[in-house]
Amino acid sequence: MHTRPSPALTPAAAPAPATRPDTPERTGGRLVGVATMIGSGLSNQTGAAIGSLAFPVLGPVGVVAVRQYVAALVLFSVGRPRLRSFTWGQWWPVILLAVVFGTMNLSLYSAIERVGLGLAVTLEFLGPLAIALASSRRRVDVCCAVIAGAGVVILMRPQPSTDYLGMALGLLAAACWASYILLNRTVGRRVPGAQGAAAAAGISAVMFLPIGVAVAVRHPPTAGAVACAVIAGLLSSAVPYLADLFTLRHVPPRAFGLFMSVNPVIAAVVGWVGLGQDLGGLEWASIGAIVAANSLSILTSRG
Structure with missing residues (x-):
């Protein structure tokens, strides 16, 4: 969920000519x-699933707090940001990015607690999908928007068991992820390297x-709960961030984006499998849509 900071790499940083024949390397x-x-x-x-195991002790707020600490360390x-050299023009988007980053993770984990991992991540994914579709004027993207909209309607259809607050938290996470993408672009232009994200x-x-x-004072944490939260931070922040740095050097951006859509x-x-959160046929269909x-x-984009 994708709920992690991504390296500020552009297609220009990808390996260049497509005309060059593939080598074994x-x-x-x-x-x-x-x-x-x-x-x-x-x-x-898996990190998000393990983090949810600590909800009964720490709650989503406590788990997200630990995850933020781990992400900051990584x-x-x-x-290695040089904070003293930042100007106000660099600081204000960084501060906004920090607020959005924390709100995004908190709303996502709160949604996971209420509606389950699959539905929460699917709703959050609407954020980057909306950014991609809104920036296009192609007919095929209008069709894509209709398909995605139909999936959302199915997910949020009224039922006796529907958790509207959980759905709203998932949509808030989506809005935060969309804002995160836009702010990351601004920070990437104004702050060199990964200093802004750090x-x-x-x-x-x-x-x-x-x-x-x-949270620790009100609900003294157990060693197991803290371990789950730390593992969630490592698996959902550290590992994906470092993996993305490596992946974007070897895989074209389009292929990377396509795989991200499968999250x-x-x-x-x-x-x-891990949490026993079974979904019905319509839920699976909406996620697939x-x-x-x-x-x-x-797949139909040109660049």
């Missing part, structure tokens, strides 16, 4: 890249520090 690199993408997706969603070690993760961790202390399916399978809409948009 390039083919091997792509195979390793695909394997890394699969491992990254499984790591991300990103600071990679990005600074935002650090600010977010500081924001969650009093929250984590309050809702991975989340649904992990939730089903949203994934298909994004896949179709990517």
